[in-house]
Amino acid sequence: xxxxxxxxxxxxxxxxxxxxxxxxxxxxxxxxxxxxxxxxxxxxxxxxxxxxxxxxxxxxxxxxxxxxxxxxxxxxxxxxxxxxxxxxxxxxxxxxxxxxxxxxxxxxxxxxxxxxxxxxxxxxxxxxxxxxxxxxxxxxxxxxxxxxxxxxxxxxxxxxxxxxxxxxxxxxxxxxxxxxxxxxxxxxxxxxxxxxxxxxxxxxxxxxxxxxxxxxxxxxxxxxxxxxxx
Amino acid sequence: xxxxxxxxxxxxxxxxxxxxxxxxxxxxxxxxxxxxxxxxxxxxxxxxxxxxxxxxxxxxxxxxxxxxxxxxxxxxxxxxxxxxxxxxxxxxxxxxxxxxxxxxxxxxxxxxxxxxxxxxxxxxxxxxxxxxxxxxxxxxxxxxxxxxxxxxxxxxxxxxxxxxxxxxxxxxxxxxxxxxxxxxxxxxxxxxxxxxxxxxxxxxxxxxxxxxxxxxxxxxxxxxxxxxxxxxxxxxxxxxxxxxxxxxxxxxxxxxxxxxxxxxxxxxxxxxxxxxxxxxxxxxxxxxxxxxxxxxxxxxxxxxxxxxxxxxxxxxxxxxxxxxxxxxxxxxxxxxxxxxxxxxxxxxxxxxxxxxxxxxxxxxxxxxxxxxxxxxxxxxxxxxxxxxxxxxxx
Numbered sequence: 001x002x003x004x005x006x007x008x009x010x011x012x013x014x015x016x017x018x019x020x021x022x023x024x025x026x027x028x029x030x031x032x033x034x035x036x037x038x039x040x041x042x043x044x045x046x047x048x049x050x051x052x053x054x055x056x057x058x059x060x061x062x063x064x065x066x067x068x069x070x071x072x073x074x075x076x077x078x079x080x081x082x083x084x085x086x087x088x089x090x091x092x093x094x095x096x097x098x099x100x101x102x103x104x105x106x107x108x109x110x111x112x113x114x115x116x117x118x119x120x121x122x123x124x125x126x127x128x129x130x131x132x133x134x135x136x137x138x139x140x141x142x143x144x145x146x147x148x149x150x151x152x153x154x155x156x157x158x159x160x161x162x163x164x165x166x167x168x169x170x171x172x173x174x175x176x177x178x179x180x181x182x183x184x185x186x187x188x189x190x191x192x193x194x195x196x197x198x199x200x201x202x203x204x205x206x207x208x209x210x211x212x213x214x215x216x217x218x219x220x221x222x223x224x225x226x227x228x229x230x
Numbered sequence: 231x232x233x234x235x236x237x238x239x240x241x242x243x244x245x246x247x248x249x250x251x252x253x254x255x256x257x258x259x260x261x262x263x264x265x266x267x268x269x270x271x272x273x274x275x276x277x278x279x280x281x282x283x284x285x286x287x288x289x290x291x292x293x294x295x296x297x298x299x300x301x302x303x304x305x306x307x308x309x310x311x312x313x314x315x316x317x318x319x320x321x322x323x324x325x326x327x328x329x330x331x332x333x334x335x336x337x338x339x340x341x342x343x344x345x346x347x348x349x350x351x352x353x354x355x356x357x358x359x360x361x362x363x364x365x366x367x368x369x370x371x372x373x374x375x376x377x378x379x380x381x382x383x384x385x386x387x388x389x390x391x392x393x394x395x396x397x398x399x400x401x402x403x404x405x406x407x408x409x410x411x412x413x414x415x416x417x418x419x420x421x422x423x424x425x426x427x428x429x430x431x432x433x434x435x436x437x438x439x440x441x442x443x444x445x446x447x448x449x450x451x452x453x454x455x456x457x458x459x460x461x462x463x464x465x466x467x468x469x470x471x472x473x474x475x476x477x478x479x480x481x482x483x484x485x486x487x488x489x490x491x492x493x494x495x496x497x498x499x500x501x502x503x504x505x506x507x508x509x510x511x512x513x514x515x516x517x518x519x520x521x522x523x524x525x526x527x528x529x530x531x532x533x534x535x536x537x538x539x540x541x542x543x544x545x546x547x548x549x550x551x552x553x554x555x556x557x558x559x560x561x562x563x564x565x566x567x568x569x570x571x572x573x574x575x576x577x578x579x580x581x582x583x584x585x586x587x588x589x590x591x592x593x594x595x596x597x598x599x600x601x602x603x604x605x606x607x608x609x610x611x612x613x614x615x616x617x618x619x620x621x622x623x624x
Contacts, residue, residue, distance in 0.1 A: 028576050055576040062580055069587060100577050103584040141588075 020046045020053055027059045031066065039063040054096050061088035061101075065108055072111065079119050082112040106136035113145060125149070140166045140173050148179055156183050174200060174207045181213060190220045239268065239298050239309055246534050247525040254380075256535060259312060261526045267312035268297060272535045275381065276306050282379040284348045291363075292339030294376040303536050313374050315361030316514045319354075323418040326456050327494040328507045332360070333412050334486045335373040340408075341479045343378075344401055351399025352377060352384030353407035355414055360511055369508045386430035387420040391470050394431035402472035405482055409467025410434075412460075413442065417449055421468075437468045459492040 027042030040063045046056035068081035089105040109132035113125035126149060132142040143162050151159035163180035166173050177200025184192035194217035200207065201214040245261035249269075258270040279299065286296035298309040318324075324332070336358065340350060350357075357377045363370035383393035390406035393399065413421040421442065422433040442464050446452045452460075462485050466476040476482040494500040574582075 024576065028574070028579055031579055032574070032582070058580060059576045062576065062583055066583060069583075101580065104580050104587075107584065107587050 020049045020056065023049070024053065024055045024059060027056070027063070031059060031063050034066075036063050036067045036070070040067075052095050054092070057088070057092045057095055058101055061085060061092050061108075062104065064088050065104060068108075068111065077115070077119070078111070079115040082108060082115045086112050102135040103139075106132040106139045106142065109135070110139060110142040110145065113142070138169065140170055140176070144173070144175055144179065147176075151179070151183055156187075159183060171203055174204050174210055177203070178209055178213065181217070185217070190217055190224065193217050194221055238300075238302070240270070240302060240307075240536060243534060245526040247522055258535065259522055259526070260309075267522075267526075268309050269294075269312045269376075270535075271308045271310075271377065273306040273308070277308070277379040277381055279306075279379065281348050282308065284346050285343065285378040288343060288346050288348075290339055290342050291372055292335055292374055293343065293378075294359075294374055296378075305535065308377075308379070310376065313359045313361050313376070314515055314519055315359040315372075315374065316511060316518065317356055318358040318360055318373075318415060319356040320514075321355075321360070321415070323451070324415050325503055325507065326416060326452065326460070327490060327500055327503045329412055329415040330486050330490040330493065331500065331504065332358070332371070332373045332415070333408060334483055334490065336375060336408060336411075337479050337483045337486065339373070339375055340401075340404055341483070344479060348378065349399040349401055349404050350375060350378055350380075350407075351393070351403065352380035352388075353404055353411055354385035354388040355411065356385070358411070362508065362512070362515065369505045371504065371508050371511060386424070386427060386434075387422050388414075389430070389434060390472070391431065391435040392472060394427070394434070400472075401478055402475050405467050405475045405479065406434075406469070406472075408482065409464060412463065412467070416452070416460075417445065421445075435470045437470070439464045439468060442468065456493050459489040463489055 023042045023046035027039045027046065030036070030039035030042060040060060043056045043060035043063060046053055047060060050056065064081065064085040068078050068085050071078045071081055085108045086105075089101065089108050092101055093105065109128050113128040113132065116123045116125050116128065126146070129142050129146045129149070132139055133146065136142075143166050147159040147162035147166075150156075150162065160180060160183055163176045163183075166176040167180070170176075177196055181193040181196035181200070184190075184196065194214065197210055197214040197217055200210040204210055239262065240260075242262045242264075243260045244263045247259040248256065249259055250257040254275060255271045255273040258272065260268045260270050262268065282296060282299050285293060286299070294313060295311040296308060297311060299307065301307070318332075336353070343349065353375075357375060359374040359376060361372050361374055363372040380399070383389040384399070384407070386394075388407045388410040390403035393403050397403070410421055421437070422430060424430045424433050439461070443457050443461055446457045446460070447454075463482075466482060466485055469475045476485065490500070494503070
């Protein structure tokens, strides 16, 4: 009789496990096709059954991420959405010791940092960025934003090191060229600014901003030559 | 042809022992699935199928019961009931009364066959089996004639002269062979001993009957009464010209009966001799039976001369085929289900989202604005930056 009960419990457990997996699968399919609300519903349902279910937790975090990123395109406020996403990733990090979630978790932190800054331009987002970079040292978006903040704080050399690091790792990262050139431009070193921007323009001839600022610096240099300042 | 017609007893074989190899045919003892034992004669050349068909219709305890015959895998074969007995080939000599009684049984059997229009054509010691007579309460033996349907003269030492000339077997040729067979049984060796076909043909044609009696006498085993009683038998069997032999099997039987009466010493004496003979025969039969049983039980028994497809094996094959088919089908279905409904896992989705987010064309890059006061008047940096991705005031 005892073994019958054991078998029954085992059967029930297996059925429940199968149901949770089915919810996760459904949520995943919904997520991949852009049906984020349904994805959130299915992952949440799975988590109701098994709060520690790693895939359900990751799926829910990704679904929140997708919703927030979609809203990002609309240029509307995304702070709450990213806050929710990061919270979910934080919980996920407690049930997932693998490194596989780090990329998206790092991105979420970057987005939250940016959304925080958009909400309050005086907010200190450095800890978010540090966390993001700690999770993924190749998250150039976080590194780039950190460089801007450092530059704004007057830590120009530190900022430049970050931009140079980014360009060494990813020579197609246009924003790093722009920001690095700006650090020189702001100091009146038009020649160095032109060097950086023209280098970026050469690497990314289609980039509208680099093209423009290369032309600006070039014209400035010409004007300086004509005026006798150079 | 219906399924039942196609079915062969050979398909039911579960065990096999080779009894003899070489010559006109290989002989096997087969055991069927339900334990029945049959003898398979696996011929190297053809036999007279029409004759065998006629023989198979004769119901006589002196004729083997043919269960099946035909051609399988280009080999003619006969399948008949296994006879628990001893081939007369393996008996060295036998008492005159026993030999005469046995020969009378053969004559009776051949007479029945003759009525059915068939003659044996290959009467020789190897084709006569001595078995126990089971129907009688008294101990007795029964001769059984096997291997009908021979094509050709048969065993040369026993063949009638006309058989060497290619004539078909008939009553007269069988009578000649019976005479030769009787001599062999009595003396333990063939009357004619030659090396080849021509020598046998010549020797069998010029048999001197006085020499036959002389040989019997010289063997020292036969009394003058026995020798004289047998002389009419030789005279009516071992003649070159068929017409000089007994007119028919009935006449031969009468001669044998007379000889038996003279030699056998009456019914009681004959019954006693038979009992004694059967007593000698019995252990040999039992020994052979045990030998065959052991051989059949041996898992490494002889290989069959044909491809076996017994019901058990066929059933197993069918079972394995069905199971294999079902297994393959299940595997294919499972594969289709897995492949057809496979969804990438959540990690794959995470990778996809990450790649999409990290796309350098995405609007994630933050750019600072160069100071306005250092920009030439013709350029409005702020206006330009307003078109750039946020944030613009880092």
